[in-house]
Amino acid sequence: MKAWRVSELGEPRDVMSLEEVPDPQPGAGQLLVRVLGAAANFPDVLMCRGLYQVRPPLPFTPGVELCGEVLALGTGTTGFALSDRVIGASVLPAGGFAELALMDTATTFPAPGALDDGESAAFYIGYQTGWFGLHRRAHLQPGETLLVHAAAGGVGSAAVQLGKAAGARVIGVVGGPEKAEVARRLGADVVVDRHSEDFVAVVKEVTGGRGADVVFDPVGGDTYQRSTKCIAFEGRILVVGFAGGQIQSAALNHALVKNYSILGLHWGLYTKKDPALVRACHDQLSKLAADGLVKPLVSERLGLDAVADGLQRLGDGTTVGRVAYVP
Numbered sequence: 392m393k394a395w396r397v398s399e400l401g402e403p404r405d406v407m408s409l410e411e412v413p414d415p416q417p418g419a420g421q422l423l424v425r426v427l428g429a430a431a432n433f434p435d436v437l438m439c440r441g442l443y444q445v446r447p448p449l450p451f452t453p454g455v456e457l458c459g460e461v462l463a464l465g466t467g468t469t470g471f472a473l474s475d476r477v478i479g480a481s482v483l484p485a486g487g488f489a490e491l492a493l494m495d496t497a498t499t500f501p502a503p504g505a506l507d508d509g510e511s512a513a514f515y516i517g518y519q520t521g522w523f524g525l526h527r528r529a530h531l532q533p534g535e536t537l538l539v540h541a542a543a544g545g546v547g548s549a550a551v552q553l554g555k556a557a558g559a560r561v562i563g564v565v566g567g568p569e570k571a572e573v574a575r576r577l578g579a580d581v582v583v584d585r586h587s588e589d590f591v592a593v594v595k596e597v598t599g600g601r602g603a604d605v606v607f608d609p610v611g612g613d614t615y616q617r618s619t620k621c622i623a624f625e626g627r628i629l630v631v632g633f634a635g636g637q638i639q640s641a642a643l644n645h646a647l648v649k650n651y652s653i654l655g656l657h658w659g660l661y662t663k664k665d666p667a668l669v670r671a672c673h674d675q676l677s678k679l680a681a682d683g684l685v686k687p688l689v690s691e692r693l694g695l696d697a698v699a700d701g702l703q704r705l706g707d708g709t710t711v712g713r714v715a716y717v718p
């Protein structure tokens with residue numbers, strides 16, 4: 392089969408090569424799938440760079456989330472049948488940017504009938520992360536104000552839709568007019584272009600000085616620091632990621648004085664600590680998709696040849712919405 396492989400660490404465009412490799416073989420509890428779609432995620436970029444908490448042995452095929460058709464079942468596999476259309480995580484080093492990939496039944500779920508292959512491929516990590524962040528960690532309530540950074544990006548776009556579905560008022564922060572248009576299409580009530588506007592001033596203005604009740608922050612660094620200037624009394628800041636490249640420190644005296652909470656979120660840990668909750672989340676998300684309340688905005692559908700370029704642009708912060716490989 393054809394697969395992208397990373398044999399040394401560096402920028403995706405420099406270190407990924409499209410190769411002819413042996414078909415992967417499913418181990419116990421694993422599924423061999425024909426890839427129907429694989430969405431690009433920032434962790435794929437970080438893994439190419441060797442900067443992610445997960446460091447697969449070289450060479451590996453990136454592509455951490457996908458939609459696939461089950462072609463073969465490993466020993467002891469239950470709950471799935473040949474030809475099932477599924478979504479979930481890949482088993483690295485046999486990731487989704489290939490013709491075939493491996494999945495683990497523990498992190499595989501039925502693909503939502505309401506979504507096509509490209510949309511389904513982008514319906515796992517971002518939406519699960521958004522749901523766990525907003526509901527499990529931050530307990531977002533209807534009528535509250537939610538501030539979402541990188542609102543046109545992967546996890547951010549999911550957080551915008553899930554915030555709206557939960558009855559919150561959503562303020563989306565993005566870099567540039569094209570992304571602003573996407574954030575509006577996703578349903579954000581207020582959109583701030585960080586290149587030309589100060590989100591702190593806008594949040595204060597539209598909340599009558601109160602600030603945002605929940606901040607969803609996949610960017611970190613200075614974006615986090617400035618979010619503390621517009622967080623509401625009893626607000627919650629979700630530390631989701633550091634796409635800006637800087638890991639910030641928190642001033643705990645400030646958290647004390649303003650009565651806000653700083654919440655860490657490592658969604659992947661729930662797949663090990665509480666798999667039943669991840670399944671329940673998938674069911675709820677699938678219902679939201681069936682009701683038309685959430686739907687990944689796949690802005691680019693790439694052929695296999697274009698994957699390394701797409702991943703590089705995601706790492707450079709220039710992609711809009713979700714980018715997915717769809718054969």
Ligand SMILES: NC(=O)c1ccc[n+]([C@@H]2O[C@H](COP(=O)([O-])OP(=O)(O)OC[C@H]3O[C@@H](n4cnc5c(N)ncnc54)[C@H](OP(=O)(O)O)[C@@H]3O)[C@@H](O)[C@H]2O)c1
Nearest residue numbers: 432433544545546565566609632633634635656657658708
């Ligand atoms: N905590 C968890 O469990 C969890 C789960 C999944 C992902 N994550 C993390 O969430 C973050 C976002 O991942 P994603 O896949 O959804 O990516 P993404 O948001 O689609 O891409 C990153 C976005 O961050 C913004 N950004 C701001 N400064 C940047 C810079 N210096 N370089 C690059 N981007 C910059 C850009 O949006 P604007 O230009 O619009 O600001 C860019 O589009 C990553 O750090 C990832 O590791 C965490």
